[in-house]
Amino acid sequence: MGDEQLIETIVRSVLEQFQRGENAARTDNPSGGGQPLGSNNTPASIEDTIITGDLLASRVNGDKTVNIGQHAVLTPSARDLMRQRGITIQRQTTTTKQTASGSRWVAIVTKCTTALKTALDDAIQKPGAIVSCELVGTNDEAVQTAVGLICRANADGAIIFSEHPQLAACLANRNRRIRAAIANDAGTVKAVTAAMGANLLCINPVEQPFFGLRNILRQLPADGPPQVPQNWSE
Numbered sequence: 001m002g003d004e005q006l007i008e009t010i011v012r013s014v015l016e017q018f019q020r021g022e023n024a025a026r027t028d029n030p031s032g033g034g035q036p037l038g039s040n041n042t043p044a045s046i047e048d049t050i051i052t053g054d055l056l057a058s059r060v061n062g063d064k065t066v067n068i069g070q071h072a073v074l075t076p077s078a079r080d081l082m083r084q085r086g087i088t089i090q091r092q093t094t095t096t097k098q099t100a101s102g103s104r105w106v107a108i109v110t111k112c113t114t115a116l117k118t119a120l121d122d123a124i125q126k127p128g129a130i131v132s133c134e135l136v137g138t139n140d141e142a143v144q145t146a147v148g149l150i151c152r153a154n155a156d157g158a159i160i161f162s163e164h165p166q167l168a169a170c171l172a173n174r175n176r177r178i179r180a181a182i183a184n185d186a187g188t189v190k191a192v193t194a195a196m197g198a199n200l201l202c203i204n205p206v207e208q209p210f211f212g213l214r215n216i217l218r219q220l221p222a223d224g225p226p227q228v229p230q231n232w233s234e
Contacts, residue, residue: 041068045088047134050112053077056087064088069124073109073135102160103156105220106149107133110162116205119213129157129220137197139164143171146200151177156225157199159217165202172200179226186215196227 044064050073060066065088068074074082074089074106082089107130123130129204136142139162146158160168165182172180180200181192193196201220205213 035091046072049124050109050117050135051075051078053081056081060085060087060154065090073078073133075135076137083097102222103129103220103226104131104154105129105157105159105226106146106155107217108145108160109133109135110137110139110142110160111205112161113205113208115208115210116161116213117170118210119217122214123217127222128218130159130217130224131155139168139171143168147172147175147178150199151175157201157220159201159203160204161203163206165204168202169200172202179228179232183216185212186219189216189219192223193226195229197228197232199226 009131032059042050044060044063045067046055046059047069049069051068052075056066056078064086067090081087085232095133107123109116109120112135120130120133124133134145136145142160142162143206146155146160149155149158160172162168168178169182178200179196179198180202181188183192183198183201183203185191191202192201203213209218
């Protein structure tokens with residue numbers, strides 16, 4: 001755990017330095033003239049994957065329109081702030097990384113950590129199976145969302161990040177079209193997707209370091225939907 005904690009500390013330090021650099025760039029920009037981000041009729045833009053109320057408040061000051069990524073997640077506090085200030089969200093839809101032959105996995109988050117946020121940012125911005133993420137409040141909501149996406153063929157698979165992955169997997173497996181499994185590392189992801197064609201993975205992100213979560217997301221099958229084993233009985 002000593003090495004993992006050290007790595008986590010380094011990652012957090014780098015992120016903090018990066019954020020300070022962004023803030024300094026906005027402050028020192030002579031064209032800004034000290035005006036709020038997105039002023040002069042230019043909408044504010046936020047590139048983060050998970051947007052909280054605090055983040056939105058820090059990036060927007062007086063703007064009524066904000067551009068965010070196509071798959072960015074707005075937390076309940078962000079939505080409350082939008083209602084309070086009359087902010088309108090515009091999602092960028094000009095590009096997509098999904099290919100016709102690739103698989104589509106959705107990350108569903110009930111418990112978010114700094115390491116998970118960074119790992120999801122990395123996964124969505126780079127080639128891979130993760131195409132979007134959603135933030136929900138409870139295990140029940142997470143399971144309902146995941147099952148709905150898979151059964152409607154809106155996603156080939158889903159990965160639930162929850163403090164109670166066993167409960168999530170148990171609830172999900174009540175649906176005959178779901179093959180849910182608990183995964184603690186990239187090796188487990190590879191094993192369960194190969195052995196049982198798992199299309200729903202449940203993971204506790206609380207004690208997972210960034211690199212562990214990143215490797216898990218990178219291990220998701222990217223060449224199509226998980227295949228049902230020949231001897232599998234629904």
